[in-house]
Amino acid sequence: MLTLTPEEQAAVDLSIRVSLWATVTSLAPGLVVAMLLSRGKFWGKSILNGIVFLPLILPPVVTGYILLLLFGRRGPLGAFLADNFGIVFAFRWTGAALACAVMGFPLLVRALQLSIDATDRGLEDAAGTLGANPAWVFVTVTLPLILPGIIAGTILSFARAMGEFGATITFVSNIPGETQTLPSAIYTFTQVPGGDVAAFRLTVIAIVVSMSALLISDAIGYFVGRRIGVEA
């Protein structure tokens, strides 16, 4: 009961790999966008805001389809990346990671934006008068202060990635060992006769992984909060 079949194991491994990649690669762009939305004053800010949060309100299938149009083999971005950098998304696990990153991005940005909004600009001014240039101010003051937001956003984005289904299956289909993530595998098992047990086992695994992520984030958040003297 406790040992997984190779197929189940592959789905779990793939899901974790895809989610980690999606989370790690979206962190830096997420920070940039959150800073722009929180601090920036520029033309087209509401358009940027709309684009970032679109995946949250669109049906995931639509997002997946748009990704397919843009990043498919013949899509404008997909063709460009494949020809120039050899990066292929269509029907690869990388595509699943991209879909997960796009779906988790609004959650990440929202969490970062809230904590950036909440930081005391006065502390950054103080750092400036002490001789720190803007880059150093960001690294030594802003970043440590928004660390709880970074952790919260990362966990949200990871959890969203673990659960991503609609956009992934639309964009990169459901290929065992390549693009069949945990949710896709559960879906597949529920579609075949006698797959109930396997679907249930994977469901339990999904719960365990997500719960662990949540608990770990809570623990990290607690320690970080204590470190910077914020009551968590």
Added chain:
Amino acid sequence: MIQVDVQHRLGSFELNAQFVSDGRVTALFGQSGSGKTSLVNIIGGLIRPDHAYISLNGDIIVDTKHKVFVPKHRRRVGYVFQEGRLFPHLTVRQNLLYGWWFTPGTKRVGQLAPIVELLGIGHLLDRRPGSLSGGEKQRVAIGRALLAKPRLLLMDEPLASLDEARKAEILPYLERLRDDTEVPIIYVSHSVPEVARLASTMVVMKDGLVVAAGPTSDIMARLDLVPFTNLLEAGAVLEADILEHDEQFGLTVLALCGGRLWVPRLNERTLGSKVRVHIRARDVMISTRRPEGLSALNVLRGVVAELAPQRGPILDLRLDCGGQAILARLTQRSVETLGLRPGTPVYAVIKTVGFDRQTLGAAFPQANGADTTAIPM
């Protein structure tokens, strides 16, 4: 020497301030909303002014005409904020060393130890700002600003958020800062006692304009400025030598105005050293004959020098007591009864118990600093 000429519009508020100062402590004095904080924010580089010329010892930091604007991290102008603004994620030691870390290596002479000692914060080094009291936070903030080796230190109402006990705790440290370091200070305040005790130069502001600027004792002795300062706290600020301590009654005797002034015992001061006395106008009584059978210990001879224009039943006047100015506040009725006019010889009567820790403080060391032990900065 700091030279400031600023014009800046903030919504409907217009700041138009000019002053020049080479004092140790220049107080920007005025009621809330007079533009003091905006002005120091401009000097510190937190606000980009519409039109301004600011120079520090001849080094131009802002000149809008020639498109010069040195960013705040290159000004080497320290800033102690009203709320301290310590970094919550760093220990006290890391906070203190934050600016030191960014100062160019050759200028990193200011060591941690003397400044920690000056401010009495040695026992706090390993704690985090969240666990400090308001007074401790402000002392750490001052130390942090000093360790960045500033050419000028801005202090924006550093005591305003503290209760009276904490203020009394910090004031002596501010005096030591003024006397033991060489950094000129611009001190924003709306408190007459603080300014009277600390400032060598006063810049009085109202509605975004500079009303008057000059040495503190001159400004505090001007009757026409009383409405701009503070009616309750208005009064002359004088410097006096300590003549003797009266152990039996717990008093200290100062030489003032060619006479003697008895004040509550100043324990920490040695004979011969100078102290500052702030004599509130409302604590001074006037008599045309030498009073006898009076409980007040201080009776100083003088001459009425000037009467303020009448404002209701109360009238301020300036006395010339052996070359030093004392302000007194009387009723219009008393002035008429005593027939006071410029030139009338009078006796000023000052109650000893009218003096408290707020009205007595250390005087500045001599301008050339012969008797100071300066911290090598």
